[in-house]
Amino acid sequence: MPYVEVEPGVQLFYEVRGNPRGKTILFVHGWTMSHDVWEYQVSELAQDYHTVVLDLRGHGDSDKPWGSYSYDVFAKDIRTAVQKLGLGKFTFVGWSLGGAIGTLYAARHASELNGLVSVDGAVPYFVRTSAIPAGPTKDEVNRWIDQESSQRPEFTKQFVDSMFYNSVGAETKLWIWDICMKASWNAAIQSLITLRDTDLVKLLPNVKVPTAVFHGAHDTVVPYEFGQFTAGKISNAKLVPFHRSGHVPFIEEKQKFNQELTRFIEQQPRQRPKSRWFRR
Secondary structure, X not given: OOEEEEEOOEEEEEEEEEOOOOOEEEEEOOOOOOHHHHHHHHHHHOOOOEEEEEOOOOOXXXXXXXXXXXXXXXXXXXXXHHHHHOOOOEEEEEEOHHHHHHHHHHHHOHHHEEEEEEEOOOOOOOOOOOOOOOOOOHHHHHHHHHHHHHOHXXXXXXXXXXXXXXXXXXXXXXXXXXXXXXXXXXXXXXXXXXXXXXXXXXXXXXXXXXXXXXXXXXXXXXXXXXXXXXXXHOOOOEEEEEOOOOXXXXXXXXXXXXXXXXXXXXXXXXXXXXXXXXXX
16 A cells, blocks of 8 residues: 655555546545545546545554644645655645644645635634534533543444434445544544644634635534634635535535536646656
């Protein structure tokens, strides 16, 4: 399996598929997930686009070190991977936790991006506040941390069930559950702490790249109000609602999702990928 080292002793799994002459899309998954969740996107879009998926540290097939799982660490890992793979400019598509990481990345490294797509992103924060009176309270997240520590398989099943608005097959939920259980317990808990405690609201005006906020209208994990707030704080951001989705519009409304993603990407300038895997 392909890996890229992002710091001594820490390697991230990645996979490159698709058209080397197409625009580059980097897909970044959510909390306890992995690159596998993007299969419906990569399988369809790889014909025309240069698609890259990776697993965050502590998740999927990547190394699972002990230590920090902050947005800063995740963003630094991704930037190192992008530079080592020579991807050139790309569109950052981040789901949930990945949306928060993408927002931080866009605020700091705008020149490296063609655009940002935050998919049900935990932005600008994850917990309920006076500005957005929706979502879990800090006490609720603390209970999740306790459950993650003591009853992880059972808690993960409940979490997966809560992600979907549409009825999906038991096999789909089992697939997502299996993905979740590959993340290390330490990464799961430390990432939850990051979600609970990090506030990105001051960074939103610094996001200057073309931005689309994709959000399920029935999301109970990161409620729709978060998407509305984020789109209102990022200059010229476009809010794209998914009216028949919860937290997973790229599975629940995958056809619409792929169409909207394609439409957004085609509005951005074309730049040939520079990945070393496609050099002649």
